[in-house]
Amino acid sequence: EAQVTQNPRYLITVTGKKLTVTCSQNMNHEYMSWYRQDPGLGLRQIYYSMNVEVTDKGDVPEGYKVSRKEKRNFPLILESPSPNQTSLYFCASSGGTNEKLFFGSGTQLSVL
Amino acid sequence: GNSVTQMEGPVTLSEEAFLTINCTYTATGYPSLFWYVQYPGEGLQLLLKATKADDKGSNKGFEATYRKETTSFHLEKGSVQVSDSAVYFCAKKGGVRSGNTPLVFGKGTRLSVIA
Numbered sequence: 001e002a003q004v005t006q007n008p009r010y011l012i013t014v015t016g017k018k019l020t021v022t023c024s025q026n027m028n029h030e031y032m033s034w035y036r037q038d039p040g041l042g043l044r045q046i047y048y049s050m051n052v053e054v055t056d057k058g059d060v061p062e063g064y065k066v067s068r069k070e071k072r073n074f075p076l077i078l079e080s081p082s083p084n085q086t087s088l089y090f091c092a093s094s095g096g097t098n099e100k101l102f103f104g105s106g107t108q109l110s111v112l
Numbered sequence: 113g114n115s116v117t118q119m120e121g122p123v124t125l126s127e128e129a130f131l132t133i134n135c136t137y138t139a140t141g142y143p144s145l146f147w148y149v150q151y152p153g154e155g156l157q158l159l160l161k162a163t164k165a166d167d168k169g170s171n172k173g174f175e176a177t178y179r180k181e182t183t184s185f186h187l188e189k190g191s192v193q194v195s196d197s198a199v200y201f202c203a204k205k206g207g208v209r210s211g212n213t214p215l216v217f218g219k220g221t222r223l224s225v226i227a
Contacts, residue, residue, distance in 0.1 A: 004155070033214065042219030043156075043201065058214065090155050101148075101215060103155030 002027045006091050006104035013081055014112050021076045021107050023091030029102070031094045032074040033058070034066065036087040037106075043090070049074055081111040114138060118202045118218035125192055125225050133187040133221045135176075135202035143204040145169075145178055145185040146215070150199040159187075159200070192225045199223070 004025045013019055025032065033048035035058075045058030049068040063085055065077040074093075078085060091104040119134040137143065144163045148156040160169030165180035174189045185202060202218040 040219065043217040045214055048214055092155075100158045100161075101156070103157065105153075105155050 004091055004093055004102050004104040006107050010108045012110045015082055016080050019078050021089060023074045024072050025093040029093035029095040033092045034076050035090045038087050083111050086111045114216060116202050116204050116216050116218040118221055121222040123223045127194055127225055127227050128191045131189040131192045133200055135185045137183050137204045143206045146203040147176055147187050148201040148203060194225045194227055197223055197225045
């Protein structure tokens with residue numbers, strides 16, 4: 001089954017403790033992206049990647065890192081999480097000129 | 113500009129009512145336009161799209177027409193069901209002179225349909 005898999009689904013952590021949210025897709029897609037969803041603000045793009053070893057900042061990249069060493073994986077790294085990064089995070093992918101985005105089920109992160 | 117504006121929710125309707133969710137965009141060219149839907153506890157999924165002026169996207173009884181003259185892509189459904197309760201996002205891609213651009217989303221409109 002074609003899908004985007006994010007882990008974990010829920011995460012509670014404390015300020016300053018490094019964490020990684022994993023994202024994997026099995027559709028051989030070139031494009032991958034991370035979004036955060038906050039009430040009243042909709043979806044905002046954090047980082048995206050057009051292909052392996054190519055990453056670019058989205059609208060709200062501060063406090064986040066990403067890497068794209070392999071085509072299928074696009075982890076989101078928070079080196080020193082802060083409470084304002086409490087949010088619902090989504091990973092998404094799409095292939096080539098196909099503009100349809102496939103989304104993961106989301107990761108609800110709470111930073112205390 | 114490069115933005116998408118959609119009507120604020122929440123929208124609450126009775127079953128079988130007519131639905132309209134307004135969406136307008138800014139662009140210097142001719143973007144592709146989309147509606148995505150997010151059901152409770154899930155990620156977004158594509159509902160419909162239109163890639164050029166006057167195109168009509170349709171799926172699951174929902175429709176939206178690409179109106180270049182009003183820069184709009186309003187979502188409509190003639191008779192909503194309880195199962196349509198979700199958050200709906202309007203989005204655009206392209207239409208900016210800077211080249212390949214990611215999707216730009218509106219802020220989402222929550223729809224609740226009551227029996």
